[in-house]
Amino acid sequence: MRKKGGVFKKITSVLVALLMVLSTIAISPIKANAATPKGYITVSVERFTLGLGYLIEPVKVPFYSGDNGAKILTRLLDDYGLEYRNTGKVDDTSGLVGSTFYLSYIRDDESKKAQIPKYITDQIKKEKGDLYGRQDSDWLGEFDYTYMSGWMYSVNNVFPGYGAAQYKPKDGDVMRWQYTVWGYGTDLGAVSKWSGKGFCKVANKTKLTKEIAEVNSASNSSKLLANKDIKSAYDNAYKVMKDMTISQSKVDSATKKLSTAVSNFNKPTPSPGKVEAVNGFKVASTTTS
Structure with a gap:
């Protein structure tokens, strides 16, 4: 009986030791082989032409080798838990309509009623356009409010004439996604072959x-x-x-x-009790006192 008990104890001790090793392996953190950012850009998602503020406030976002504007945006929307709809692919740089990335909708169940600025509503009236509400109250995107409405993006206050998948980020860039109500971006200050010269001048808010x-x-x-x-x-x-x-x-x-x-x-606080050097004096004599 003693012999069997001794064997049992040995087997038990081996099993306990094995479990301890396995548990150590299981809870030990695995070092992630994370890619090193190539740089950082500032990104925001804005609804100022509706008087509704930000969907995503300005933040610094890292970008990596092979990234483009579409990849950066969709990654950020995912991080914020914002659903979106798009056509094309985030990695298609052909520029062909229907193939390259186009942001059509972002989920936005804002309960506040849109307060479209007067300079926009006046222009719509001037051009005898129709102004209506959203097609779906839970989403914000193309053809809401007018037939020219939708999401556009600017980089350093310039609205590129190509899709976001073709934009290659540079360290320090500012990419702003903005909602246009009328004029294919002219209400945002955009000037393009679609918008023409525009009907308003909008300040540069990049900095x-x-x-x-x-x-x-x-x-x-x-x-x-x-x-x-x-x-x-x-x-x-x-x-x-x-x-x-x-x-x-x-x-x-x-x-x-x-x-x-x-x-x-952020200025450093001077060390207390620090005595600055005093110049312009000479020692005339010394004593032992």
């Missing part, structure tokens, strides 16, 4: 968008926004961004105010 993203994406974002000066400048920046008819000077002023507030916050 301001980037400044907002710097705060939103900072590791100490909550501390930054707890600062009175930064919070005031930040709130003002949002107000300026949403105003489609605001002047360039006010945009530039808001950009500078936010940049300065953040810069002042």
Whole structure:
């Protein structure tokens, strides 16, 4: 009986040891072979022509080798849990309609009624156009409000004449997805072969968008926004961004105010009790006292 008991104990100890090894392997973190970003761009999704603000506020987003604008956008929408509909493929760079990426809808169940700016409604009336509501209250996309409505994107305040899958990101770029109500983007300030010269002039908000993203994406974002000066400048920046008819000077002023507030916050604090050198004096004599 003792012999059998000894064998049983040995088998049990081996099994316990094996389980400990397996459990260690199971809970040990596996190092991910994550790709290294090639750089970062700022991205936002805006509904300012409807008076409804952002769907995605400005954020800094990494991009990787082989990325294009469509891949970056869809990855961001997935991260935010926003459903979308599109035609074409995110990796098709042919530029052919129906083959390359086109963002047709984003899920948006906003309950607030759209407040379309007067400069847009006046132009629709001038051109004897029809203004109506969404086709589906849970989605926002092409042909909602007018037959010219839909999603467009700009890079550094320029609306490219090609699809997002053909856009190759560069470090520091600002890609803004904006909803156009009338004129194929002329209400956003776009000038293209479809929109013509446009009926309005919209301020360049590239730098301001980037400044907002710097705060939103900072590791100490909550501390930054707890600062009175930064919070005031930040709130003002949002107000300026949403105003489609605001002047360039006010945009530039808001950009500078936010940049300065953040810069002042990040300045290193001088060490207490530090005595600066005093020059211009000579020692006339010394004593042992």
